[in-house]
Amino acid sequence: SQQGEEDPQALSIQEGENATMNCSYKTSINNLQWYRQNSGRGLVHLILIRSNEREKHSGRLRVTLDTSKKSSSLLITASRAADTASYFCAWGGSARQLTFGSGTQLTVLP
Amino acid sequence: EAGVVQSPRYKIIEKKQPVAFWCNPISGHNTLYWYRQNLGQGPELLIRYENEEAVDDSQLPKDRFSAERLKGVDSTLKIQPAELGDSAVYLCASSRGQESYGYTFGSGTRLTVV
Numbered sequence: 001s002q003q004g005e006e007d008p009q010a011l012s013i014q015e016g017e018n019a020t021m022n023c024s025y026k027t028s029i030n031n032l033q034w035y036r037q038n039s040g041r042g043l044v045h046l047i048l049i050r051s052n053e054r055e056k057h058s059g060r061l062r063v064t065l066d067t068s069k070k071s072s073s074l075l076i077t078a079s080r081a082a083d084t085a086s087y088f089c090a091w092g093g094s095a096r097q098l099t100f101g102s103g104t105q106l107t108v109l110p
Numbered sequence: 111e112a113g114v115v116q117s118p119r120y121k122i123i124e125k126k127q128p129v130a131f132w133c134n135p136i137s138g139h140n141t142l143y144w145y146r147q148n149l150g151q152g153p154e155l156l157i158r159y160e161n162e163e164a165v166d167d168s169q170l171p172k173d174r175f176s177a178e179r180l181k182g183v184d185s186t187l188k189i190q191p192a193e194l195g196d197s198a199v200y201l202c203a204s205s206r207g208q209e210s211y212g213y214t215f216g217s218g219t220r221l222t223v224v
Contacts, residue, residue: 033212035212035213035215040217040220041217041218042114042201042203042215042216042217042218043153043201043203043213043215044215045212045213045214048211048212088152088153090152096141096158096160096205096207097158097166098155098213099155100145100152100153100154101152102150102151102152103150103151103152
């Protein structure tokens with residue numbers, strides 16, 4: 001992608017393990033968000049981190065942001081089969097302008 | 111609160127035919143978005159509305175795509191005529207447009223052009 005990317009493209013882990021997904025972008029941002037998409041459904045907002053924040057937690061989710069490297073990571077701890085989905089990062093200069101990455105397909109095996 | 115409602119969920123049409131998608135955003139969300147998502151890719155913005163005004167339509171293929179948002183609530187996206195390459199999922203989303211909130215997406219319309 002010309003504007004950013006996510007890696008890995010696909011990730012397969014066992015239930016109970018941690019999953020880490022990475023996102024890189026190329027523009028200046030105001031905030032970065034992570035979304036989950038189950039097969040055949042719309043995207044669901046998970047967490048938002050502002051450009052002046054370095055780390056944020058929400059339940060089993062931990063997001064980090066390094067604006068100097070223009071990168072973010074999403075960690076899902078103690079994964080469950082229900083966490084199987086595609087995960088997208090999205091970044092923008094404002095709350096009204098988000099660009100989405102290409103996503104990471106996470107499969108959690110029972 | 112009710113989510114973002116889109117219809118239809120699926121649509122199969124022959125190329126060169128017209129097609130329309132409808133979206134009802136969350137009440138009170140002034141900002142509405144139409145995204146297109148190709149298989150295995152992230153959503154790409156087609157158009158963004160602030161109330162009734164289209165404020166970002168730079169990625170909308172204007173030769174065949176059109177959109178409207180009457181009265182700043184419901185929105186329709188139309189393609190005429192459809193091409194094979196238009197096959198994708200069309201997602202509608204809405205937001206409060208404030209910095210602390212993300213977008214709420216509908217379930218999308220999966221379009222197949224044959």
